[in-house]
Structure formats: C-alpha cells, structure tokens
Amino acid sequence: MNSKHLFGIIFLLFLISGCSSPTNKENAEKTISNPLYRPVNDLIAFSKLTPENIMEAAENAKLDAEKILEELRNENDISYNSIMHRYDEALKIIYTVSTPTELIFETHPDSAIREAAKNASELLKNYEYQIDADDKIYQKIKQFSQSEEYQSLSPDRKQFVDEVLLNYVNSGMDLSKEKQQFVKSLRSKIHNVGVNFLKNISSSPNKLVITDKDTVGIPQDFLAQNKKSDGTYEFDMSYPTYSTIMKFAKPEIRKKYFTLFKNRGYPENMELLDSLLYYRQTLASILGYKTYADYKLTERMAPSPEKVWDFENDLKEKFDAKANEDYQELLELKKSLGECGDKIEEYEVSRLLYILNRQKYSIDHEKVKKYFPLDNVINGIFKMTQTLFGLNYEEVKNPDVWHPDVRMFKCYDTETGKLIGVFYLDFFPRKNKYSHAACFSIYPGQIQENGLDIAQAALVCNFPKPTEDKPSLMKHSDVETFFHEFGHLVHSMVAKSRVFYLSGIDRVKLDFVEAPSQIYENWAYEKDVLKIFAKHYQTGESLSDEIIEKLIAAKNVYSGLAGLKQVFYGSYDMYLHNKYLPYQGETTDDVTRNLYPITKFDLTEDTHFQCNFGHLVGYGAGYYGYMWSKVFAQDMWSKFEEEGAMNKALGMKYRKLILEPGAQGDPYKAVTEFLGREPNSNALLKSMGVKQVEN
Numbered sequence: 001m002n003s004k005h006l007f008g009i010i011f012l013l014f015l016i017s018g019c020s021s022p023t024n025k026e027n028a029e030k031t032i033s034n035p036l037y038r039p040v041n042d043l044i045a046f047s048k049l050t051p052e053n054i055m056e057a058a059e060n061a062k063l064d065a066e067k068i069l070e071e072l073r074n075e076n077d078i079s080y081n082s083i084m085h086r087y088d089e090a091l092k093i094i095y096t097v098s099t100p101t102e103l104i105f106e107t108h109p110d111s112a113i114r115e116a117a118k119n120a121s122e123l124l125k126n127y128e129y130q131i132d133a134d135d136k137i138y139q140k141i142k143q144f145s146q147s148e149e150y151q152s153l154s155p156d157r158k159q160f161v162d163e164v165l166l167n168y169v170n171s172g173m174d175l176s177k178e179k180q181q182f183v184k185s186l187r188s189k190i191h192n193v194g195v196n197f198l199k200n201i202s203s204s205p206n207k208l209v210i211t212d213k214d215t216v217g218i219p220q221d222f223l224a225q226n227k228k229s230d231g232t233y234e235f236d237m238s239y240p241t242y243s244t245i246m247k248f249a250k251p252e253i254r255k256k257y258f259t260l261f262k263n264r265g266y267p268e269n270m271e272l273l274d275s276l277l278y279y280r281q282t283l284a285s286i287l288g289y290k291t292y293a294d295y296k297l298t299e300r301m302a303p304s305p306e307k308v309w310d311f312e313n314d315l316k317e318k319f320d321a322k323a324n325e326d327y328q329e330l331l332e333l334k335k336s337l338g339e340c341g342d343k344i345e346e347y348e349v350s351r352l353l354y355i356l357n358r359q360k361y362s363i364d365h366e367k368v369k370k371y372f373p374l375d376n377v378i379n380g381i382f383k384m385t386q387t388l389f390g391l392n393y394e395e396v397k398n399p400d401v402w403h404p405d406v407r408m409f410k411c412y413d414t415e416t417g418k419l420i421g422v423f424y425l426d427f428f429p430r431k432n433k434y435s436h437a438a439c440f441s442i443y444p445g446q447i448q449e450n451g452l453d454i455a456q457a458a459l460v461c462n463f464p465k466p467t468e469d470k471p472s473l474m475k476h477s478d479v480e481t482f483f484h485e486f487g488h489l490v491h492s493m494v495a496k497s498r499v500f501y502l503s504g505i506d507r508v509k510l511d512f513v514e515a516p517s518q519i520y521e522n523w524a525y526e527k528d529v530l531k532i533f534a535k536h537y538q539t540g541e542s543l544s545d546e547i548i549e550k551l552i553a554a555k556n557v558y559s560g561l562a563g564l565k566q567v568f569y570g571s572y573d574m575y576l577h578n579k580y581l582p583y584q585g586e587t588t589d590d591v592t593r594n595l596y597p598i599t600k601f602d603l604t605e606d607t608h609f610q611c612n613f614g615h616l617v618g619y620g621a622g623y624y625g626y627m628w629s630k631v632f633a634q635d636m637w638s639k640f641e642e643e644g645a646m647n648k649a650l651g652m653k654y655r656k657l658i659l660e661p662g663a664q665g666d667p668y669k670a671v672t673e674f675l676g677r678e679p680n681s682n683a684l685l686k687s688m689g690v691k692q693v694e695n
C-alpha cells in the first residue's frame, strides 16, 4: 500500500512538471490517447483502461479544468461567456472523468482498476470541494449575477447561475473566514459521523443462534446453509435471512430475530445520531436557516418543511381506511389459523402476508417466472419505449465493454434518425459487482450549436444468470425493478440542455427524480404491454389473463399499511431535521414512541429502529421524497390510463414536457402542463386500492 502511494506521488509530480507549459496540440494528443479522458462523443474504450491511465485521466482533467478556472479568476470582463461558460466548461472536464469512475468502481472485474477508479473519483471530488469553497470564483459569479446581462438571460442560463450561487451561499461563502472554517469542520464531522453510523449497521455483530428444538418451520436447505460445526444454527442480519426467518420460523424465534434486526447499530448509534442531528442543526443555523430541513429544501421541489408536513398528514388521513381494512384482513387470517390475540405484532406481518398471498391469490411465482425470460422482457420494454417515446435502439456487435456479459446499444431519435445516446446493460451477478439495481450516468446529453453531445449511461442489475439448459428467468418483481430502472435510463438518454451543468438527470431535484421511473412500474402491470413479451420460454404460450389479474390484485395487498409505514418514515426523518432538538430533554426513542402510532402497530419493546434507519444519513430531510414523487408519477400515469398505455402522441408529449428538460425548469409546472390541470394525489390513492370519498 505504501509503495503504491509513493508511486502515486512520483507519478503526480511527473505529471505536474510534464504539463507545466503544454501546448494545445500536446494536450489534445494526450487526451485522445487516454481511454477515459476522451473527446466528447467518444465512448470509453473499457478494454484499454489501466490503473495508470485512470489516474492520469483524473490528473489531466484537474489540470485542464484548473487552467480554465484560473482564467475565470483573473477575468475582468464580466459576462456570461467569460464567467459562467468557463465555469460550465471546467465542470464538464471534471465530470467527463469523475462520472464514469463511479461506474468503473462498482462494476469492473479488475480490483486494481476499481481501486484506481476510487482514487480518481476521490481526487476529483476533493477538487470539486475546493472549487465550491473558492472565493475568487464565487465573487466573479456574484458580480455577474448583479450585471444587466444576468437580468436578460434565458431561463436555463438564469437557473444555472442561481443554482451555482445558491450552492456557494449554502457552502457558507458569505460568512466570515472564521465561520467558514467552522462550517468546514462541521461538514467533515457530519461526514464522519454518517460513515460510522452506516458502518455500525452493516457490520452489526447481532446474530441469532438456535438449536434443533427451535428450527420448526424453517426450510431444511436454509438450515443446512446456516449450520455450525457444533450443531447449532447461526443466522446473520442480511435481508435474505430476514425474509426467510420472518416467514417460516416459530413465533418466539421470529420475535427474537426481529428484535435483533431492529437493534442493529444499537446502542452506539443512539449517541451518533444525536451528534449527527446536532451538527446538522448547527450547520443550518450558521448558514442562516431555521432548521436543517429548511436548509436542505432550498435545493428541492418541495417549497418548505410546512408543505412536507401537510403532505404527510394528508396521506396519513387518506391511507387510514385502507390500512384498517388491511389490518382486519390480517387479523381474520390470524384467527383462522387458530392463533389467539386481537392484535397483530410487527414480527407476525411477513408470515401472515406470505400465507395470505398464497391463500387468496395462489400465485406460483416459480411458475410465473417461466413467462419472463430476460431476453423477452428486454425486447418487450424496448418495443414499448421505442413506440411510446419515438426512440430506436440498435445493438452494437462486439462492443468494447468492461465484462463479456455487458451489452451495448445505440439510441436514435426516430423522427430525425439522429444518434442521441449510447447505453450499456450489465445484468448478471458476479463477484465484486454492485449488488443492487441502478442506472449509472456516464455522460449527459448536451445541446451544442452544431448538434448534440450524446448521452451515455449504464443499467446495472443482478438478474439470474442463464444456465446451459435454461435462460435467465425473472420473477415479476424483477421485471418491475427492470422497468423502474429503465425509466431512469430513458430519462438520461433524452434529457438535454444547452448548459452542461443542467444536462442529463444528475441534477434533477431529489424529490422528483424518481417520478420518471416510478411511473414505469405501472407498465409492468399493464395487460397490453405484458402481452407483448410475457411468453412461456418453452411453449411460447402467453401469460394468461387470469394470472395477470392476480398479479394486479395482489399488488394492493397491505398497500394501506405499507403506505402508512412510508408516512411514518417520512415524518420521522422530517421531525428529526425540523423539530427535534438534540440534548434538550427529548430523545430519539421519545420521537419513535410518539410517531409510531402512525403505523398502526405497537412498537416492539426494546427495539430502536432509528439506529438502523440508514436513510437518515443519505437522505437527511429527504425521505418524504419517495412518496412525494410517487404522487406525480401516478398522476401522470392516470393520463396514460385515460388515453391508452401505448398512446404514442401522449408518450411524445411526456418525453417533451417531462423527460427532455432534465434538471431544467420547475417540475411542478411541467407536470401541470402535461396534465392540463394541477396535480393531486387521487391517482396515487386509486393505484393503491384506496377507496375515495367524493367531495
């Protein structure tokens, strides 16, 4: 490790001295020979990546961006072109390299390359922090914002200036040097506390150990996997284990496991959470905001914490009746199983739902899988999105990619025939690969005077790998995940802006960015769409209407209680960042006790769920966003329900108004224009099976 660092430093010195007075020609040649730091519109030659050229790309990007920023700092002619355009160009250079390093780090099979990608990403992130704290740059941009030219800017450019300025203000640039130093130290404390909080969850030592007498109900093969040499069984705190134990184990074992699971990170995270909230609140106060939520919401679609509270309270009321029905349904099932009690405990829910789904809907998911071979699903979603959104995909043969499993496609606009993007599909699990599903940006589409810089993105998922005698067969929930992620992908293919800063989807407001993917989940339940591709992999027979109807009906089992759980999480997160005062008497346990009734369940005694509520770190004052964006997703979907799920004119309208602007403009206005009226939550409620009372 040491020698690697030393090598890095020597290498860095060489680069700096080697680049002290580069000519443009030298620069261009070096750029072209590097597979990562490449000319715009060139694709990354993944096969040519080496740890060395990844670091070289990051170093060179930093040097080239710095040259532009140095000109900006020394510029006396204050104009959009001399200040803002330069700032945009510098960011473009950085993101050209830093954005794909995230993908490479999460997917590349070579550990040395992953390590280099991580280092390159950190180097550029640190450089970005420097830019965010650069007073000379800030002053120039501020000066520009006071000019006449600023007043007459087009909306996209004005938004760009405003967002960059807000970012500087929120970084504390208007404060005294002393306070700026304090802000810096607070941010680093917040970062460190967050890292430790998450580490305490993922490395929780909690485990359940049982002996033979307590194994009743647990499947034999699962027991065998977890058997220790001394004859006992040991269960870790991973999600697959959670799901199996909570479905099959006997009640006392489930309760024991549930308690351990809900106490991951306890007790150490109790104190860490209070310090996290304290530092965040202190940071917000110094920056001039009443609370951390007020501060964070300056960057979101939701206008104020009050509006978020109204939103949560409104949903709570509207979900109530359906949640009561759900509760009764589980209670009756419990009675029918001969179990006593007039209450449902939370550790009983997974098992009851499992039984309910089998009894009421008798969906055999193993059988349904046979109708969803991956290639059919890909063809289906391709056909659907190409038809609806005027796109055309073409597979690239023998692509230059990071693993033989990865496929590559070109994305054309049907109307103009022009290439607008390139995307990669990396679908099968392998060692050291990102283990969830996500759409990674590589490069955003940017409008240029003479055309378009093409968008580049990758979908990374983990679907079952085909075997010699069987194709990859997907569960319907996998199909839903694929549809969701493909929504992000299409969004990133068509979103475009003249301003690099606003190009692509990475700066779409956090509480709206899920809407264009949440809406896709609806198509995964649409009969006309399923008929296109849900065909038995051996017989070619279509999935029957009966099964499709069962899938649709089963979707709303428990939807009221699940909705209330989301309201609880959203309210809890908002309370901690908007009302809670650490070290003033109230504890986070008190908050849990006070808000838990929203869920309609009793809080399981001696549990501290907040110690493993990891989203508090990543989404501080942002958890509400999941339901917030879903309201818009479902409302927009209601248009497709009215006018046809495969209505091309509507699809194109959706592409133009909602997808193409990307991070530009006000999403609320865009949705209103798309709907032809103000958005509301009726469609969300309908999609959850909530009966609504007419006003």
Ligand SMILES: [Zn+2]
Residues within 6 Å of the ligand: 484, 485, 488, 514, 517
């Ligand atoms: Zn998503």
